[in-house]
Amino acid sequence: MSLFNQFNEVNEAGFWILTAFVLWMVVFATGLINKKHTGYFFPAVTITGCLALIAGILFSGKSTVNILVPLPFFLGEAGFDFTIDPLSKWFLAIIAITGIPITLFAPGYLHHLRNRTFPGFIWAGFSMLLLSMCGVVMSSNAIAFIVFWEMMALSSFSLVASDNEQRETRRASFIYLGATRIGTGFLMAGFLWAHSITGSWSFSAWGITGAAAIGPSILILIGLATKAGCWPFHLWLPIAHPAAPAPVSAIMSGVMIKTAIYTITRLFITGSHIEFKWLGIVLIVFGAISAFWGVIFALLQHDLKRLLAYHSVENIGIILMGLGVSATGAANNIPLLTQMGLAAALFHTLNHAIFKSLLFLGAGVIDARTHLRDIEKMGGLIHKMPWTAAAFTAGSAAICALPPLNGFASEWILYQSFFKLALNGPTAATRLTGVFLMAVLALIGALAIACFVKAVSVAFLGLPRTDNARRAREGTPQMTAAQVFLAVLCVVSGLGVPVLLNPLSQITAMTGTGSMIGNIWTIPVGILTIILLTTVAAIAIWMKKLSMKNPVKSYITWECGFGDLSPKTQYTATSFAQPISSIFGNIYRYALEVTTHGRQSRHFPETVEAETRYEAYLETKLYEPFLNWIKKFSGILLMKLQAGSIHQYLIYMAIALIILIRIGVVK
Amino acid sequence: MNLSQIDFLAAAAAATAVMMCGITGIQTQFRFLALQTALFSGICLLEGFSSHGQHMAQFIILAAVVLIVKAAGIPLFLMWAANKMSIIRDKGNTASPPVTLIMAFGAIAAGYFLIPQFAVYSAGNPVSAGMAVALLFIGMIFMVTRRLAISQVTGFLIIENGIFLYGLTQAKGMPHLVEMAVVFEALIAVLIAGLVILRINRNFEHIDVTQMRGLRH
Numbered sequence: 001m002s003l004f005n006q007f008n009e010v011n012e013a014g015f016w017i018l019t020a021f022v023l024w025m026v027v028f029a030t031g032l033i034n035k036k037h038t039g040y041f042f043p044a045v046t047i048t049g050c051l052a053l054i055a056g057i058l059f060s061g062k063s064t065v066n067i068l069v070p071l072p073f074f075l076g077e078a079g080f081d082f083t084i085d086p087l088s089k090w091f092l093a094i095i096a097i098t099g100i101p102i103t104l105f106a107p108g109y110l111h112h113l114r115n116r117t118f119p120g121f122i123w124a125g126f127s128m129l130l131l132s133m134c135g136v137v138m139s140s141n142a143i144a145f146i147v148f149w150e151m152m153a154l155s156s157f158s159l160v161a162s163d164n165e166q167r168e169t170r171r172a173s174f175i176y177l178g179a180t181r182i183g184t185g186f187l188m189a190g191f192l193w194a195h196s197i198t199g200s201w202s203f204s205a206w207g208i209t210g211a212a213a214i215g216p217s218i219l220i221l222i223g224l225a226t227k228a229g230c231w232p233f234h235l236w237l238p239i240a241h242p243a244a245p246a247p248v249s250a251i252m253s254g255v256m257i258k259t260a261i262y263t264i265t266r267l268f269i270t271g272s273h274i275e276f277k278w279l280g281i282v283l284i285v286f287g288a289i290s291a292f293w294g295v296i297f298a299l300l301q302h303d304l305k306r307l308l309a310y311h312s313v314e315n316i317g318i319i320l321m322g323l324g325v326s327a328t329g330a331a332n333n334i335p336l337l338t339q340m341g342l343a344a345a346l347f348h349t350l351n352h353a354i355f356k357s358l359l360f361l362g363a364g365v366i367d368a369r370t371h372l373r374d375i376e377k378m379g380g381l382i383h384k385m386p387w388t389a390a391a392f393t394a395g396s397a398a399i400c401a402l403p404p405l406n407g408f409a410s411e412w413i414l415y416q417s418f419f420k421l422a423l424n425g426p427t428a429a430t431r432l433t434g435v436f437l438m439a440v441l442a443l444i445g446a447l448a449i450a451c452f453v454k455a456v457s458v459a460f461l462g463l464p465r466t467d468n469a470r471r472a473r474e475g476t477p478q479m480t481a482a483q484v485f486l487a488v489l490c491v492v493s494g495l496g497v498p499v500l501l502n503p504l505s506q507i508t509a510m511t512g513t514g515s516m517i518g519n520i521w522t523i524p525v526g527i528l529t530i531i532l533l534t535t536v537a538a539i540a541i542w543m544k545k546l547s548m549k550n551p552v553k554s555y556i557t558w559e560c561g562f563g564d565l566s567p568k569t570q571y572t573a574t575s576f577a578q579p580i581s582s583i584f585g586n587i588y589r590y591a592l593e594v595t596t597h598g599r600q601s602r603h604f605p606e607t608v609e610a611e612t613r614y615e616a617y618l619e620t621k622l623y624e625p626f627l628n629w630i631k632k633f634s635g636i637l638l639m640k641l642q643a644g645s646i647h648q649y650l651i652y653m654a655i656a657l658i659i660l661i662r663i664g665v666v667k
Numbered sequence: 668m669n670l671s672q673i674d675f676l677a678a679a680a681a682a683t684a685v686m687m688c689g690i691t692g693i694q695t696q697f698r699f700l701a702l703q704t705a706l707f708s709g710i711c712l713l714e715g716f717s718s719h720g721q722h723m724a725q726f727i728i729l730a731a732v733v734l735i736v737k738a739a740g741i742p743l744f745l746m747w748a749a750n751k752m753s754i755i756r757d758k759g760n761t762a763s764p765p766v767t768l769i770m771a772f773g774a775i776a777a778g779y780f781l782i783p784q785f786a787v788y789s790a791g792n793p794v795s796a797g798m799a800v801a802l803l804f805i806g807m808i809f810m811v812t813r814r815l816a817i818s819q820v821t822g823f824l825i826i827e828n829g830i831f832l833y834g835l836t837q838a839k840g841m842p843h844l845v846e847m848a849v850v851f852e853a854l855i856a857v858l859i860a861g862l863v864i865l866r867i868n869r870n871f872e873h874i875d876v877t878q879m880r881g882l883r884h
Contacts, residue, residue, distance in 0.1 A: 646819070646876040647760060647811055654807040661800075665784045 014067045016056030017084065017092075020134070023049035024127040031124030038114070042123035043103050049127070050099040053134065057089050057096070062506060067138075075143045078201045083140035086506035087270055091137040091262045093503075094350050097489065098254050098357045099130055105361050105482035106247040108475055112368035113245060117162045122245065125162070128155040129251060136259045141201045142191040149187065149259075153180035156256055159248040160240050172243035179226055179236035187223030190216045194274065203266065206273035217276035220267065228260035230320060231290040232618055234313045238297070241309035242373065246364020249305060253312045254357035258349050261319055269326055269342060270510040280331055283324030284433060288440045291317025295447040296584050299454070299577045300614055303373050304363045307455060308356065311399060314444060315352045318414065319345045321437060325417045328433075330511065332426045339508035339517045340417035346504060348410035351493060355398040355407060358486035362392035365475040365483070366459070370468045375459045375573050377469060382460040384472040389460045391483035396452040398490040401445050404529045406494040415441065416520060447580065454576045463567040495529065497521045574612055581612070588614040673713050674794035677832055680706040681775055681798040684805045684825050688812075689768035691756045693749045696821055697742040703828060704738035710795075710835060717791075725843045736850050741824065741857050748861045749817060752868045760814040760877055767812045774804035787837040795836035802829030816864045816874040820857060827853050 027045050030037075069080035084092070106126070110119045132155060135148030157180065161173035193216040198206050208216065222233070229237035237257070241249045264283075267273050276282075294313030301307040322345030329337030363373070365388045372378055382389040398405035401412075415438065422434030464470040474480065493500065498521055505515035559565045581590050591613045598606030670678070683703040687696050708730045715726025759767060778801025785800055786793035803826055810822030831849065868874050 644879070646879060650807070650811045650819075654811060657803070657807065661781075665781070 011059075011065065013056045013060035013063075013065045013084070014082075016052045016059055017065075017082075017134070017138075018067070020049040020052040020056065021131055023052060024131040027127035028124045028131070031120040031122075031127065033120070035118035035120030038107070038110070038119050040107070042119070042127075043107055046103045046123065046127055046130070047100055049130065050096045050103065053092055053096040053099075056084075057093055060084060060089065062086075066140075075147060078141040078143045080144050081140045081202070082135075082138040082144075083204075084138055085510065086503060087262070087265060087510060088137045090346060090350070090503055090507055091258065092134060094258065094353045095130060095133050095137075095255055098251065098353050098486075101482035101485045102247045102250050102254075102357055102361070104485075105250075105364065105479050108479040109246050109364050109368050111476075113163060116165055117245075122159060122162050122248075125155045125159040126248070126251070129159065129256065133255060133259055137262050140203055142195065142203065143201050145203075145263075146184070146188060146191065150184060152256065152259065153177075153184060156180075156248070156252055159252075160244040162245060162248070163243070166243075169243040172239045176236045176240035179233070179240075183223045183226030183233075185223070186219050186226065190219030190221075190223060193219060203271065203273050206267075208273070209275045213274050213276050217268070217274055217279070220274070221264070221276075221282065224260040224263050225286065228257050228316050228320075229290075229313050230260075230286055230316055231293045231313065232622075234290065234294070234316075235619060235623060237313055238301075238306050238309040241312070241360075242303055242305040246305075246360055246367060249309070250357035250360035250364070253309060253360060254353040257312065257316060258319075258353060261316070261323070261345070261349055264320075264323055265342065265346070269323065269330065269338075270507065272330070272512075277331070280324050280326075280328030281433075283320045283327060284437065285324075287317045287320030287322075287324055288437065289317070290314065290320065291444050292440060293317075295444050295451065296581075296587065297616070298451050299447060299581055300588070300590075300612075302376050302573050304366065304375050304455065304459065305360065305373055307375075307451065308359050308363060311359075311448070311451070312352075312356060314448065315348070315356065315399070318411070318441065318444070319348050319352070321345075321441070322348060322414050322417065325414075325421055325434075325437070328421065328425075328430060332430070334420075334424060334426075335511065335513040336516050337417060337420050337424065338511050339505075339513075339515065340413065340420060340520060342508050342511065343501070343504045343517045343520070344410055344414035344417050346507060347413060347497075347500065348407075350500075351398070351406040351410045351490075354486055354489045354493060355395045355405075358391060358395035358483060358490065359399065361479070361483050361486065362388050362395060365479055366472070368479075369475060370472045372466070372468050375455060377466045378459040378464070379462045379466075379469055379567060379570060380460070380464040381469060381472055385474045387474060387480045388483060391480075391487040392460070393456055394487040394490055396456050398494070400449045400452050402449075404494050404525050404532070405490050407490075409494045409497050409525075411441065411445070412523065413520060450577070450580055454573050458571070458573040458576065462570045465567045465570065495525050497525065574610075578612065581614075588616055590614045670794060671792050673710050673717075673792045673836060674798075676706050676710050676713070677792070677795035677798040677836065680710075680828070680832065681778070681801050681805070684802055684809075684828075685768065685771040685775060687821070687825070688771040688805065688809060689764050691758055691764055693754050693757060693815075693817065694746055696757075696818075697746050697749070700745075700821060700824060701738050701742040703825075704742075705734060707828060707831060707835070708734040708738055710832070714835060722843070729843055729846055732847055732850055736854050741854060744857065744861060745817065745820065748865055751865065752817075752874065754815060754817065754874070757813050757815045757818045759812050762812045767808060770808050770812075771805045774808060775801045777801065777804060785833075785837075790837050792836045795832060799829045799833035799836070802826070802832060805829075814875055814877055816867060816876050817861075819876065820860045820864070823860075824853065824857065 023045050027042055027049070031042060065084040067082040067084070069082070103126075106122075110117070110122060129152060132148045132151035136145060136152060139145040139148055157173060157177045160176050161169065163169050164173065194206055194208060195201060197208055197212055197216070200206065226233040241253055244252065268276060268279055291314045294310045294315075294317055298307050298310035298314065301310060322341045324341070326338050326341030326345065329335070329341055365385065366378065366381065367373055369385065370378065370381075394405070398407040401407040418434050418437045418441065420434070422431050422438065425431035425434055464472070501517060501521060505517050508517050509515040557565060578592060582592070584590070592610065593613070594608065594610045596605040596608045598604060680703045683699045683706070687699045690696050690699065711726055711730035711733055715723050715730070718726065758764070762770065778797040778799075781800050782793050782797035786796040806822045806824075806826030806829060809825055810819050813819065813822065831846075834846065864874055871878075
C-alpha cells in the first residue's frame with residue numbers, strides 16, 4: 001500500500017516515464033520467454049514505450065522531475081534516485097526519437113536474420129538497452145548510474161553477439177565486452193575515489209576541486225572515453241558495429257555512445273560536480289585527434305558499416321571539441337563561450353544521432369536485400385532501391401555538414417564558438433587553439449565529404465558490380481518509412497534551430513549564468529533554402545534547355561582493344577580514396593602495389609592486380625603486444641592457480657578464512 | 668578458569684576432533700564423529716535447562732534431531748558407504764597423521780587465544796566460542812591433509828559442527844527452525860556427497876583425490 005502512495009507523489013511526467021520503463025520490461029520478459037515470435041507485438045510495445053517517454057518529456061515542461069523509486073528497489077548504499085532536468089530530457093528525447101524509427105525498421109531487418117538469430121532475444125536486449133540508457137541519463141547517484149551503465153553494456157553486448165554463428169561476430173563481441181569491462185573498471189575506480197573524497201554517492205553532493213579532482217577526473221574520463229569511442233580507446237567501435245545487426249549498430253552508434261557525452265556534461269560542465277583544471281585542453285586535444293583519426297581511417301574502409309563506425313569516432317571527436325571549448329570558457333570565466341560550446345556539442349549529439357542512425361539503417365537495408373557490406377561489390381543500387389538511395393544521400397549530406405541539413409546547423413554553432421575562442425580567448429595560446437580548431441574542423445569536413453562522395457557514388461551510382469547487387473530490391477515499407485522519417489528529421493532539425501535553441505538554452509542556463517544563447521543563430525535558413533531551391537531549379541531548367549539544343553548522342557565506349565567492358569572497370573572506392581589516402585600515407589603506412597602478369601606484360605597484360613595496404617599503428621604497435629603479454633602472463637598464472645588439485649583449492653579456502661578472520665575479527 | 672558444563676562438553680568435542688586427526692582407520696573416525704555430535708546433542712539439552720524452561724521443549728526436540736540425524740544417521744550412512752567401497756584406511760596426503768595431530772593441537776591453541784575476539788560474553792560459555800573456531804580450523808586441516816574423498820566429507824562435517832556449536836552457544840536468539848534446517852541440510856549434503864563418491868569409486872575404482880588432477884585434461 002505504501003508503495004502506491006509513494007508512487008502517487010510522482011507527478012504526471014514521472015508516471016509516463018515509469019510507464020515506458022514498464023513497457024520495455026514487458027518486452028524484455030516476453031522476448032526471453034517467446035524467443036521465436038516474429039509478429040508485431042514486440043515493435044508495437046517498444047514504440048509505445050518510446051511514445052510514453054516522449055509524453056513524459058512533454059508533460060514535464062520546464063520543471064525538474066525527481067523520482068525516488070520506493071523500497072524494495074534499493075541498492076545497498078543508495079536508492080534508484082532519478083532526477084530529470086533539462087539535460088536529462090535532451091538525452092531522453094534523443095533516445096525516444098531515434099528509438100521509434102529504429103524499432104519500426106527492425107522487423108524487416110530481423111526477417112533477413114531469421115535463420116541465424118532468435119528475434120525474441122534481440123527484442124529483449126533492445127528494450128533493455130533503451131531502458132538502461134534512459135536509466136543512465138536519469139540517475140542522480142553513482143551507484144544507480146553504474147547499475148544502468150552495466151545493464152547497458154551487457155544488453156548491447158548480447159545484441160552485438162546475437163548473430164554468433166559467424167566467427168567474426170564472436171570475436172567482435174568479445175572485443176566489445178572487453179572494452180566495456182575496461183571502461184566500467186576505470187569509471188568505477190573514479191567513482192570510488194570521488195566517493196572517498198566526498199563521502200557521498202549522490203552526484204549533486206560532489207564538489208571536488210583543485211588537486212584532489214585530478215585523480216578521479218582522469219579515471220572517469222578514461223572510462224567514458226572507452227564508451228564514447230574516443231581516440232585512443234576507439235578500437236572496439238569499428239569492430240563491434242559491423243558485426244552487430246543494423247538496428248543495433250544504429251542505436252549503439254547513434255545513442256549509446258552518447259551516454260558518455262552526457263556523463264561528461266553532467267559531471268564536469270553543467271553541474272561542476274568535479275572541477276578538473278585541464279578538462280578543456282584534454283577534451284580539445286583528444287577530440288581533435290579522434291575526429292581527424294576517425295575520418296582518415298573512414299576513407300580507407302570498404303565495409304560500409306565499418307566506414308560509418310569510423311565516422312562515429314570522428315563525430316564523437318567533434319562533439320568533444322565543442323565540450324572542450326565549453327570547459328575552456330568555464331575555466332576562463334567567459335560564460336558566452338561556455339554556453340556556445342555546450343550548445344554546439346549537445347546539438348551535434350542530437351544531429352549525429354539522427355543522421356548516423358539513418359545511415360546505419362540504409363546500410364542495413366542494403367545488407368538485408370543484397371547481403372553485401374563491401375561497397376566495392378555494390379553499384380547501381382539507386383535504380384533498385386530509390387528510397388534508400390535518397391535517404392542515404394540525405395544522411396550523407398547531413399553528416400558532411402551541407403546546408404540546410406542538421407549537420408550544418410550544429411557545426412555552424414561550433415564554428416561560431418571557435419571564432420569566439422579565437423577572438424576573446426584570454427591568452428595567446430587559447431586564441432591560437434581557436435584558430436587551430438577551425439582549421440581542424442574544416443579539414444575534417446572536407447575529408448568527410450570525400451568519404452561520403454565515395455560511399456554514395458560507388459554504392460548507388462554506376463552499374464551493379466556483382467549479381468547480388470543486380471538482384472537488389474527496395475526494403476519493406478516499414479524500413480523505407482523509418483528512413484524517410486529520419487531523413488525528414490534531418491531537414492526539420494536543420495531548419496528548426498530557433499525552436500531547438502529553447503531546450504538547449506535551458507541546459508546552458510544550468511551552467512549558472514542564465515542563458516545567453518538565445519540569439520546565436522544568425523542565419524535566416526528559410527530564406528536561404530528558398531534561394532538555394534530556386535537556384536537549383538534555375539540550373540536544372542537551364543541544363544534542360546541546353547540538352548534540348550544539343551540532343552544526347554550515344555557512342556560505344558572505346559575499350560582500348562581489350563574487348564567487352566565489364567562493370568568491374570568502373571571507378572572503385574579504393575581508387576577514389578587513393579589520392580587522399582596517399583597524402584596521409586605516413587600515418588598508416590599506406591602502400592599501393594600494382595603487379596601485371598602475362599608474357600608481354602608491358603603492352604598486353606593478361607591480368608593486372610592492384611592492392612592497397614595500410615597498418616594501424618595503434619593496434620599493431622601498442623594494443624597487440626600489450627594484450628599478448630597479458631594473455632601469456634595470465635596463462636602462466638592460471639596454470640599455477642587452477643592446477644586441478646582439490647587440496648590446493650581447499651588450501652585457498654583455508655587462506656581465505658584466515659584472512660577474513662584477520663580482517664574482520666582480530667582488531 | 669571455571670569451565671561451565673557446556674564449555675566442558677565443547678572442549679571434549681574439540682578433543683575428539685583432535686583425536687580424529689591422529690587416526691587412520693576410517694570406521695574409527697566415523698565413530699569419533701558420532702561421539703562428537705552426540706556431545707553437541709548434550710550441549711543442546713544443557714542449553715535447554717539453562718533457559719529455565721522457556722524454550723525447553725524446542726531444545727529437547729533439537730537435541731533429539733541432532734542425535735538421530737547427525738550423530739546416528741550420517742555416520743551410519745558413511746560407514747555403510749565406506750564398507751561398500753571396502754575402504755579401511757586413509758593414510759593422509761602431504762602431512763602424516765602424527766603431524767596432523769600436532770597441527771590440530773595448534774588449532775586448539777589458536778582457538779583458545781581467539782576467545783576474546785569471538786566470545787559473546789553476555790551469552791556465557793566463552794570457551795565454547797574458542798572451541799568452535801578450533802573445530803573450524805581442524806576441519807580445514809583435516810580436509811587439506813587427507814587423501815580420500817570420503818575424508819573430505821568428514822572434514823566438512825567437523826567444520827559444520829564448529830559452526831553449529833558457535834551458533835548454539837553464542838547466538839542465543841537463533842531460531843530453532845534455522846537450526847533444524849541446518850541439520851537436515853547437512854544430511855542432504857552428506858547423502859549427495861556420499862552417492863557421488865560411490866559413483867566416483869565405481870568409475871575410477873578409487874576415490875583418491877590426489878589422482879584426480881588428471882581429470883583436468
